[in-house]
Amino acid sequence: MTNRNPDLSLRLVGEQSEVAVVTLNRAAKRNALNDGLILALRDLFQNLPEGVRAAVVHGSGDHFCAGLDLSELSERDAAQGVLHSRMWHSALDCVEKGTVPVIAALHGAVVGGGLELASACHIRVADESTFYALPEGTRGIFVGGGGSVRVPKLIGVARMTDMMLTGRVYNAADGERIGLAQYLVPGGSALDKGIELATRIAANAPMTNFALMHALPRIAEQPADHGLFTEALMASVAQSAPEAKARVRAFLEGKAAKVQKS
Numbered sequence: 001m002t003n004r005n006p007d008l009s010l011r012l013v014g015e016q017s018e019v020a021v022v023t024l025n026r027a028a029k030r031n032a033l034n035d036g037l038i039l040a041l042r043d044l045f046q047n048l049p050e051g052v053r054a055a056v057v058h059g060s061g062d063h064f065c066a067g068l069d070l071s072e073l074s075e076r077d078a079a080q081g082v083l084h085s086r087m088w089h090s091a092l093d094c095v096e097k098g099t100v101p102v103i104a105a106l107h108g109a110v111v112g113g114g115l116e117l118a119s120a121c122h123i124r125v126a127d128e129s130t131f132y133a134l135p136e137g138t139r140g141i142f143v144g145g146g147g148s149v150r151v152p153k154l155i156g157v158a159r160m161t162d163m164m165l166t167g168r169v170y171n172a173a174d175g176e177r178i179g180l181a182q183y184l185v186p187g188g189s190a191l192d193k194g195i196e197l198a199t200r201i202a203a204n205a206p207m208t209n210f211a212l213m214h215a216l217p218r219i220a221e222q223p224a225d226h227g228l229f230t231e232a233l234m235a236s237v238a239q240s241a242p243e244a245k246a247r248v249r250a251f252l253e254g255k256a257a258k259v260q261k262s
């Protein structure tokens, strides 16, 4: 692994070290994301160890992440500002469109760039202490880490506009209700739940995970006719993988789990 930034750590869990647990380690600064930490995230997700099949991102201390490190918001001209935002884009693209599904395990503040990081993940698990905000509006700036593309996909343009115009803060329960997180769990249990889900995801056929990460979001943005064609191509690729054939055969032979009523 190329990451040597002490503000970011990686540990492998699971019977075959198949789950990567990525920890933001800047609790004294509420895990605010400075340039070094953003680049370390990019490097880490570009170079996950072989054998890793799913990842969980969480924050140390009382908060997930306080967003952009405001102490680095120095004088930049327009071109430098664009390049800085593009650096965030490339790092968070490595999270969203990397090699494995990523779960954000949330607690405390998930604000500004912290929400942008969380929204680049595929699943968000929030504990009861979680709160969400986009204080960029009140700081006189704008989102720059992909938030204007990803957050409206979760909650819609109207809710994001309200968060930024009025400084509205959503608590954990309301966050789950509007779609900021898919799971709401008791205080202190988001990381455990995230690892549990990641372990389950790691056991999927790799082609299924690939299709969900790389085909589904693109299909959702295609015109229906194109989307249906892409879906057919992806379905055919997935079905023809030997692992899919083996899994279907196992079910037909009564050797695989049935879907259980929840």
Ligand code: 1HE
Pocket: 028, 029, 030, 032, 062, 063, 065, 066, 067, 068, 069, 070, 071, 085, 088, 109, 111, 112, 113, 114, 135, 136, 139, 141, 142, 143, 144, 145
């Ligand atoms: C920081 C940052 C930060 C804390 N950059 N240093 N994000 C924000 O506007 C959110 C700003 N932060 C907060 O509102 C609060 O810190 C929290 C609600 C997250 C946490 O509150 P609390 O009471 O636990 O901590 P604190 O006392 O406010 O902060 C502890 C230290 O962390 C303190 O430094 P210290 O040297 O005085 O101990 C804070 O200055 C420092 N700290 N947050 C720098 N964000 C790609 S564009 C994205 C654009 C954005 O993300 S804008 C939104 C930025």
